[in-house]
Amino acid sequence: MSYDYDKWIRPGKLPHIWCPGCGHGIVMKGLIRALDICGLEKNNTAIVSGIGCASRLPGYIDACTLHTAHGRAAAFATGVKMAKPEMTVICCGGDGDGTAIGGNHFIHACRRNIDMTYVLMNNHIYGMTGGQFSPCTPTGAKASTTPYGNPDPIFDISKLAIGAGATFVARTTAFHATQIDKLIAEGIKHKGMAVIEVVDDCPTTYGRRNKFRSVVDMMKVLKDTAVPVVAAAKMTAEQLEGKILTGVLYQENKPEYCEQYAKVIAKAKGA
């Protein structure tokens, strides 16, 4: 299948700011394919981000785009969606943005099951500020603020989303580029809060400090640690040690927030 990338790239805004080898560009390309697959209308599509390298994505897309403050994408997006439930609302941003400073907004958007799709780019680090550890930096890894190795345990973003009440949760990696569009498209079509975690890489601030010789090495790790959920079902706990599950991890149908609020309006008007 061929995709209409030109339709969705905002004229005059490339080149992007990302470093060579950064995974965020792969995710953006996947997102564009998903927008194309879903046949969305530009004027009716809002793309909302926080702050960080990943959060610069909306500027490159020809839609209604909102680059907010660090961590606040889900909260701004909730306002947009509540005001105009007919719009398709997509959030995107990094692991630091979405799960550290923005963790509260992220879990509450999941809990409300508001109809949005959150594309969370997990590169395990604060890229934009030069490589400080995030809640997703592996324990023991080196970051600019963990010179002795990271003492912190990590968040499993997908589990967090499921636990918080998101009704569509999927994960893939920047290596599995063709899966990115499919999962995002499924998320967009899903009525309710969809979280797509894309595990990607930051060669500049993470790879460099953690003895990856090249971006290819980082991609290899993504390839080797990813296990599709179907395959994982047949594997032992031991075999799954250190692996990440990919594919649709969770899906259910539950009342969607804006639809629930429409009932509140009907009640108030009838009363």
Added chain:
Amino acid sequence: MAKKVAVIQGNTACALGAVYAGCNFFGGYPITPSTEVAEVLSEELPKVGGKFIQMEDEIAAMASVIGASLAGSKALTATSGPGVSLKQELIGYACIAEVPCVIINVMRGGPSTGMPTGPGQSDVQQAKWGTHGDHATIALVPSTIPEIFSETVRAFNLAEQYRMPVQVLFDEIVGHMREPIEFPEPGELEVINRTAPTVPPEKYKPYDTSFGDVPPLAAFGSNYRFHVTGLNKAQDGFPTTKAEYVDAEERRQVRKVESPENAANIEKNEEFKCDDAEVLIFAYGSTARSARYAVNKLREQGIKAGMFRPITLWPFPEKRVAALGKQVKAIVVPEMNLGQMILEVERVTKGSCALGGVHRVDGEPINPDQIMSKVKEVM
């Protein structure tokens, strides 16, 4: 036909004023003494097809308000004390991205959790300087229940007209006090909506200064699409670090409030017996209620007192206060803080008259006697 009258709380008047102004989105988080604004709107907004959402914290509430406004809503949030502090970063976002919205601050004592159920006026400088970076501020300080209603309407008007956040500050005393109000009929008070663009969508720039200092604002989900960021941006809305763009945009955003013509339109004051006054009481919010009483009492005693009451606190009514400073022998500034607006009065009067402050931060209102003895002391 007789007008609808009721005896209501200041917080209720605020909520009903918002509905009158066409508010159709409220994002909030409960906090004393502002909570009733949210409670009333949770009931009233859905009746008119509006949306009410209780967010997970005040930061989220402010974010939802900005998002809703960009999608074309007239959006409001209300909070107090710690909640106001939490909102500061995003108030700055609304300033730089030029997003109309209204923030109600029902002031209590502080800092920190302070005195949740006690009144204060200690956020008046925060209203001006709370968020980081240079920016202009519009803040209104009503002092009666009917005025809370009408100033909430005016706050929406100014927010829409100047494309920016507008703060309304009143304190716990008027927030919780009940007073009679005669509700204005629809159409009686002016209601202003933001100017929408008329250019073809492909020509639209969200910060196009060829339309003046307040460029038209389109809505997400309309025929226009555009980019919004909290970074310094050029007229097309995209980030820039080019010195000349950044400088021009920063200055324009201040000018749209503080230029003499615009400030004159935004300023609103009450002058009570100022014409022949020899001593002036500069008072705002609930404190002005005691000041008015003090003026009358002092006049009975043969002291020519007057009261200047800013209803728009920011931008500060510099010219008028400076002129009055030359007319009177002394200005007394009572405020429920340790001396905040008195600094502005001092700045603009430049030593032309004596100054005296009456300050209270014990959760008790300033009473007329305190003001009167200060007047006698400075005269």
